[in-house]
Amino acid sequence: MATTVISGGTDGLGRALAQHLLRAGETVVVIGRDVEKFKTLPATRAHFVQADLRLQREAERVAAHIAREHPSVDTLFLAAAHVVRSRTLTTEGVEHNLALYALSRHILATALLPQLSASPRPVIINTSVPGAPKSAVRWQDPSLANNYSWRTANHQSRRANELSALLLTKAQPRLKYVLYNPLFVRSSLSGDLSPVHRAIIRVLFRLAPSPEQALTPILDLLANPPRSRLSAYTRKKRLPLEVTPDDHAEALRWEALTTYLRTRI
Secondary structure (H helix, E strand, O other): OOEEEEEOOOOHHHHHHHHHHHHOOOEEEEEEOOHHHHOOOOOOOEEEEEOOOOOHHHHHHHHHHHHHHOOOOOEEEEOOOOEEOOOOEOOOOOEHHHHHHHHHHHHHHHHOHHHHHOOOOOEEEEOOOOOOOOOOOOOOOOOOOOOOOHHHHHHHHHHHHHHHHHHHHHHOOOOEEEEEEOOOOOOOOOEEOOHHHHHHHHHHHHHOOOHHHHOHHHHHHHHOOOOOOEEEEEOOEEOOOOOOHHHHHHHHHHHHHHHHHHHOO
């Protein structure tokens, strides 16, 4: 049976995917912070790795543990989320959004690439919301010490995921990497949100599908991965994705930045 690793697998889409795969008898490795939430999942063939993925050393530890326990990984589903709208640095000195939404995902995917390569049909689905401006990464100020806004931080982490995907698909040509936007999905609202923002999101959630309802396009992508090495979707809609030599050059800058950030810890 297939093995799937899910970051953010105790809530929302990640949890819904874990439940679906476990019911199908597959092996699922859930990365999350709350072991009590994990205990409510079907226990058979479920494995839990507790971690704070805002930290690079935690992402590296998790990847090393999974690599030891699971020599082959068929699918990596990246969905860990925790909203912080004000500028916040991790204890490693990295801006929160870049750390959780981009750097940890890059570390997990890169470290688990040998295990993915052992699969006959490796797939990564990253809920990164594709389509950020190509100029979004602040190369001289990645922690956004100057002129911070949540929108700027959000765009930067989304663009970084696109650059990471270019690196990974070049390193493993058989890999299918899907940049995915699930739009609004009812979830636990994890994050430091003001009462106003929580009220707005609760209104939006009334119109949003449940995680189980929103899972259908993802299951379709897993059953029938796109032919292209790199693709982008908003739910079922495939998005245009133009990749130029400049994008590949920028991907190398992202690789250099991640190496630098990891050497600082």
